[in-house]
Amino acid sequence: MKQEKTLSDTLENNATVPYRKSLCDDDECFEEERANEDSVIANMSEAVHGLLHGIGEDPKREGLLKTPERVSRAMRFLTKGYRQDPRELLTKAVFTETYDEMVLVKDIDLFSMCEHHLLPFFGKAHVAYIPDGKIVGLSKLARVVEVYARRLQVQERLTQQIRDIIQEVLSPRGVGVVIEAKHMCMVMRGVEKQNSVTTTSAMSGEFLSSQSTRNEFLRLIRMNAS
Numbered sequence: 001m002k003q004e005k006t007l008s009d010t011l012e013n014n015a016t017v018p019y020r021k022s023l024c025d026d027d028e029c030f031e032e033e034r035a036n037e038d039s040v041i042a043n044m045s046e047a048v049h050g051l052l053h054g055i056g057e058d059p060k061r062e063g064l065l066k067t068p069e070r071v072s073r074a075m076r077f078l079t080k081g082y083r084q085d086p087r088e089l090l091t092k093a094v095f096t097e098t099y100d101e102m103v104l105v106k107d108i109d110l111f112s113m114c115e116h117h118l119l120p121f122f123g124k125a126h127v128a129y130i131p132d133g134k135i136v137g138l139s140k141l142a143r144v145v146e147v148y149a150r151r152l153q154v155q156e157r158l159t160q161q162i163r164d165i166i167q168e169v170l171s172p173r174g175v176g177v178v179i180e181a182k183h184m185c186m187v188m189r190g191v192e193k194q195n196s197v198t199t200t201s202a203m204s205g206e207f208l209s210s211q212s213t214r215n216e217f218l219r220l221i222r223m224n225a226s
């Protein structure tokens with residue numbers, strides 16, 4: 001019991017701390033947000049309670065007593081990207097710079113959830129762009145992946161959204177995004193071979209018009225690939 005409480009507290013902290021950072025500057029605002037969050041959690045918990053009934057479980061047995069609330073808080077954490085603005089995130093970190101070669105951040109860990117089954121898919125994202133007078137803080141590229149990944153997604157759309165927001169905010173000479181991911185809805189249900197990896201790509205500008213640029217990008221993300 002003691003340990004359960006600790007886990008629940010951890011999830012609660014995960015769910016509320018980033019929330020405060022992103023939306024609230026003062027305590028009054030924070031109290032209001034927390035009241036809203038509590039009512040969202042209450043509604044979601046009721047739904048999870050129904051889900052437990054539906055699968056033939058007894059939501060009143062000891063091990064499941066706090067499950068509806070825990071699931072709800074975990075879900076809020078895993079979908080916190082809905083409450084974050086990727087445009088704002090990038091815009092705040094743009095710098096003027098004359099560097100005009102490819103910038104690549106590869107092997108960005110990615111955890112998302114498929115919108116068809118609410119099951120996880122996870123893997124790596126590789127994000128590249130060729131600046132045209134403006135660069136962005138490197139960590140922000142990984143953060144943008146995270147913001148879009150922490151929503152209900154299909155891998156194809158996720159890949160394009162990352163490309164589009166970088167193209168829009170930086171107006172670079174081109175953007176390339178490749179995502180490689182395993183989908184639990186395929187692996188667990190045995191629809192495909194268990195180790196199958198889905199690869200998607202989205203490109204713009206010189207990554208589309210120049211084969212040598214595209215080849216360089218693909219060669220760089222294959223280097224030291226695990």
Ligand SMILES: [Zn+2]
Pocket residue numbers: 114115116117118119183185186
């Ligand atoms: Zn799925």
